Amino acid sequence: MNNKLSSLLSFFALILLSIAFVFLAKPLTIDLGKASKFPDWYMTQATILHFDRTGLPSGSLVSPSLVHHPKNNTITMTTPFFVLYDENRTPWHITATNGLAFENKPKKINLWDHVIVKQMPGPKSDETILKTPEMTYYPDTAFAHSDKAVTIQQPGSIMHSIGFDAYLKKSLIKFLSRSETQYHDPGTGKSDSGNPLNVM
16 A cells, blocks of 8 residues: 555656746757857868869869857968969968958958969979968959068069069059169079069
8 A cells, every 4th residue: 555655756756846847947949149258169270182173283272270250250260271273273361361252242361461362384484472461362362362461572683662562363453552662683683673674
């Protein structure tokens, strides 16, 4: 008898606990607004390759860390290294300490701290090196812009200016202000100044 009574009481107690749980338990909700403040994906030691319609490589990105932020649809980059090609398949290399890519149209990438843009020597071009503290790069059109101080080095000359537009596909650089050029003859060791060549 005692066993039956004990079992019956346990049964009713279980029912009461179930009812209490139903009324007291709060539904699980996710605050999407707060969740969007946090990264939703990341990559380490990332290597991303792009190919054109003929199967030839058109560009690449290497970075030890890529982190996507869904709130503003951006990607932070650590020491990004880009490679792209001009119309003659001569490569350009772009490096920086930091990068921030905006995935909305038009796509753009802000680069800052020790930004270096380097065109490798090719059949129709000499080595060209641009150095600037900040730059914006538009990967869809291979266009780069900066309104900061820039130094451009070419064999035998160093140019200084404030701001530039670079049409990397065409290997064309346009200064946005008056520039100063220093020429150096490695044969004689003499230097001179004048207007820049091969740039606008």
